[in-house]
Structure formats: C-alpha cells, structure tokens
Amino acid sequence: MKFIVKTQRGMESVAANYIREAISDASVWASPMGYSGLIIVETSDENAGEKILEIPEVERLIPVIAEVPAELEAIVTTAEKIAPLISENETFAVKTKRRGKHGFTSMDVNRELGARIRELTNADVNLSWPDRVVQVEIIGDKAYISVVPGEEFRKFTPDKIDAxxxxxxxxxxxxxxxxxxxxxxxxxxxxxxxxxxxxxxxxxxxxxxxxxxxxxxxxxxxxxxxxxxxxxxxxxxxxxxxxxxxxxxxxxxxxxxxxxxxxxxxxxxxxxxxxxxxxxxxxxxxxxxxxxxxxxxxxxxxxxxxxxxxxxxxxxxxxxxxxxxxxxxxxxxxxxxxxxxxxxxxxxxxx
Structure with a gap:
C-alpha cells in the first residue's frame, strides 16, 4: 500500500525519519521531485496508517487508491475504482492539488473526474460540506487518487455562528x-x-x-x-x-x-x-x-x-x-x- 503524507514545509525530513523507525519495511521518499511538505510512503504493513498518524509532525495522511500517469484521460479512468467507495446517498467533491507543468488545470480534473463519478454513483456534488472528498494529488508526472472523509477541522461550517x-x-x-x-x-x-x-x-x-x-x-x-x-x-x-x-x-x-x-x-x-x-x-x-x-x-x-x-x-x-x-x-x-x-x-x- 502507498500513502501521501503531508507535513509543514521543512518538517518532511524529520517526519520521514520517524516513519522509517516506526515501519521497518517502509520505502520513504521525502520531498518528492523537490516539493517540500510531502512524503511518499510505500509499505506492506497493514497497520502503517495508524503508526504514521502517531507522529505529531504528520498533518495529513492520504491512502492512495490509484496511481496513474499525470494525464487527464488516465485520471478520469480511475473513477471506476473510486465509485464503489461513494454511496448514492452521500455527497462528494473532487479536490486537486497539482504540482508541475501539465496540459490541463486542476479545475479540468475536478470537472471531468467529478462528472464521471457522478455518472457512476448518482451521488450529489457538494463543494462546501461533502461527506467524501476525492483527493487528487499530482506530483510531476504521476497522479495519486484517494477518497477521504470530509475535513475534520474546518474554518467555516454551518454550525459555527459568524463572529x-x-x-x-x-x-x-x-x-x-x-x-x-x-x-x-x-x-x-x-x-x-x-x-x-x-x-x-x-x-x-x-x-x-x-x-x-x-x-x-x-x-x-x-x-x-x-x-x-x-x-x-x-x-x-x-x-x-x-x-x-x-x-x-x-x-x-x-x-x-x-x-x-x-x-x-x-x-x-x-x-x-x-x-x-x-x-x-x-x-x-x-x-x-x-x-x-x-x-x-x-x-x-x-x-x-x-x-x-x-x-x-x-x-x-x-x-x-x-x-x-x-x-x-x-x-x-x-x-x-x-x-x-x-x-x-x-x-x-x-x-
């Protein structure tokens, strides 16, 4: 299994060392292609996710469901793997973080992949408070796709009174x-x-x-x-x-x-x-x-x-x-x- 790990900029090397200590068979790549605040982890340890989240320097953990070339058509094809993870009565949003130069924009990915997932699941899109987020992390010539719950910590939510x-x-x-x-x-x-x-x-x-x-x-x-x-x-x-x-x-x-x-x-x-x-x-x-x-x-x-x-x-x-x-x-x-x-x-x- 593979994970994208996010840290504060400058803390990726520290977190990477702790990950290596916690997971003996982990292949760890800190600052992939020079992008700070990122770590790519590959391991066969089934409890790897829990071990990584025990490290305070780790801010987000994104389990990779699909890895494809950083091409719009290839990214859209991952909808077949993503769709079974989103039920019809849930809402979702596609969020893309693109690093590097490509012949498409992040909005292109959000629109094309989102339309395909909606076609397969019949689920509604909710850009503000989705139940599920389809996270697309593009790093150079690779795209990593995952499905994660809606954000646990949000600045602006309906239950907060506007100060x-x-x-x-x-x-x-x-x-x-x-x-x-x-x-x-x-x-x-x-x-x-x-x-x-x-x-x-x-x-x-x-x-x-x-x-x-x-x-x-x-x-x-x-x-x-x-x-x-x-x-x-x-x-x-x-x-x-x-x-x-x-x-x-x-x-x-x-x-x-x-x-x-x-x-x-x-x-x-x-x-x-x-x-x-x-x-x-x-x-x-x-x-x-x-x-x-x-x-x-x-x-x-x-x-x-x-x-x-x-x-x-x-x-x-x-x-x-x-x-x-x-x-x-x-x-x-x-x-x-x-x-x-x-x-x-x-x-x-x-x-």
Whole structure:
C-alpha cells in the first residue's frame, strides 16, 4: 500500500525519519521531485496508517487508491475504482492539488473526474460540506487518487455562528499612546492590526485632552501601517471581500456625548467594574439587540472615571489583572464574543 503524507514545509525530513523507525519495511521518499511538505510512503504493513498518524509532525495522511500517469484521460479512468467507495446517498467533491507543468488545470480534473463519478454513483456534488472528498494529488508526472472523509477541522461550517455578526456593529474607541515617537508608532501598528483583524465597524482614536501633535501623528501612522499589513493577509486568506476598517479621530468626551443617542450600547473595560461573569446574561442580550456596540479601551491610563456614569456597562474582563495597551482590543472583543455567542446559541435553540 502507498500513502501521501503531508507535513509543514521543512518538517518532511524529520517526519520521514520517524516513519522509517516506526515501519521497518517502509520505502520513504521525502520531498518528492523537490516539493517540500510531502512524503511518499510505500509499505506492506497493514497497520502503517495508524503508526504514521502517531507522529505529531504528520498533518495529513492520504491512502492512495490509484496511481496513474499525470494525464487527464488516465485520471478520469480511475473513477471506476473510486465509485464503489461513494454511496448514492452521500455527497462528494473532487479536490486537486497539482504540482508541475501539465496540459490541463486542476479545475479540468475536478470537472471531468467529478462528472464521471457522478455518472457512476448518482451521488450529489457538494463543494462546501461533502461527506467524501476525492483527493487528487499530482506530483510531476504521476497522479495519486484517494477518497477521504470530509475535513475534520474546518474554518467555516454551518454550525459555527459568524463572529462578524457582532463585530460589524462594534465601534472601538481607543485612547492613543503617547510619549517616545518610536513607541507611539509601534503601539499604533499593533492597534491598527488588531482593529482590522476583527473587521469592526469603525476605529475612533480618541485623545482625552490636548496632546503633542507629532506624537499623535506617529501613532496614526502606525495604525495605518498595522491596518495595511493585516488587510493584505485577509485579502489572501479569506474567500470573501474584506474592507478596510474606517479610522477617525475624535475627542473622547465628544464621542460619549454623541454615542448616547440612538439604540447604542456603551461598554467601558475597567478593573473597577463588575466581572464579566456577573453581567454576562444581561450584557449578551443587550449586545444582540443593539444597533451599535461602542467599546472604550484605555492606553497607559484607563478611561476617565467621569465617563463611567454614561456607560451602559463597566466591565472587569480579568480581575486583579491589567492588560497591556496592545492587548486591550483583542481581550475585550474575544471576551465579549464568547458571551454573545452563548446567548445566540441559546436563542437559536428556543426558536
């Protein structure tokens, strides 16, 4: 039997050595044709699959059902071997990873092989959540075909509540960092990256009093740099279009005055307030129905105490702990998302 083993890039040689130790008769080819993160294993050991999966460096194990030349016609003929492994009441998808130059594309393989399998099995195609995945691994002049279960670990599944339902209505009010120009730029980058990572509705940079214009300028430059770097990663990683978070500057006290109007919820994170556990049920419900959730985050100093009277909630996220400036946004949003998700799931069950 033959397996395609996948690892992190650069870890294939380490994993290959462990495979040789675990399976005495294994023929192991690490980085076939120079492609990192891959190992081809051939063995007669019937328990080889279990032994390989005991190696932490191994990320995926694909048992090879058919091996043919890397030609579209030859790959399509493997449908005869694949079809008996997919029942009519299951869904499937064909996924192809092609390495090297060929006279066809991965989409060609998916379309042609998928059509033939569907013809033989009468099973439905499901590209998002298939019960079975026909995996085609093309390495140079060889194609290796397998059938594996749908992914065990998925980023996006129907049973997960989309966190953007909350974050799209969150406005972050962040006090700027001040002091050394280099430090202002550095903290600005971290805050800009954090705000963009959560795809919030808006980031407001809000000084509480007159401050040095050049220190503020460095902080804002840092926010822009951090936002740009995170946005570039999001564009490459996400299957949906990601917009840049709007960034504005406003006096802290004027933000409070304006945000008191309308169906808005004001939340201040501060150690002087009750713990999240004490208020989570009521807070979660209010966040669910609020038009906008406004979260105030301090920097070097906390939010001025006089503003507590105008907040709907003053919450202590971690008693006896004070967060570093760059940790304020992630800590607040992750904590609030947890209580929001719990409420949303309970509400779904009731309805």
């Amino acid at each position: 953007r339902k909350l974050f799209r209505k969150v406005t972050l009010v962040q006090m700027p960092y001040w002091g050394n120009h280099k430090a202002c730029r550095s903290f600005g980058e971290k805050i800009g990256r954090a705000a963009q990572a959560f795809e919030v509705k808006e980031l407001i940079i809000a000084p509480k009093e007159k401050m040095d214009a050049f220190e503020l300028a460095e902080f804002i430059k840092g926010v822009k740099i951090g936002q740009e770097s995170r946005h570039q990663i999001q564009r490459e990683a996400y299957p949906w279009k990601v917009e840049k978070v709007p960034v504005s500057v406003w006096d802290l006290y004027q933000v409070v005055r304006d945000k008191r109007r309308g169906k808005r919820l004001l939340i201040i994170t501060d150690p002087k307030g009750p713990t999240l556990a004490e208020v989570k049920d009521r807070l979660a419900k209010d966040m669910f129905y609020a038009k906008e959730v406004v979260i105030f985050v301090g920097s070097r100093e906390g939010i001025p105490r006089g503003l507590f009277r105008f907040a709907d909630y003053v919450v202590d996220l971690a008693p006896y702990m004070t967060f570093a400036t760059e940790h304020g946004i992630p800590a607040a949003l992750v904590s609030l998302w947890e209580v929001y998700e719990e409420y949303a799931r309970k509400r779904e069950k009731k309805t």
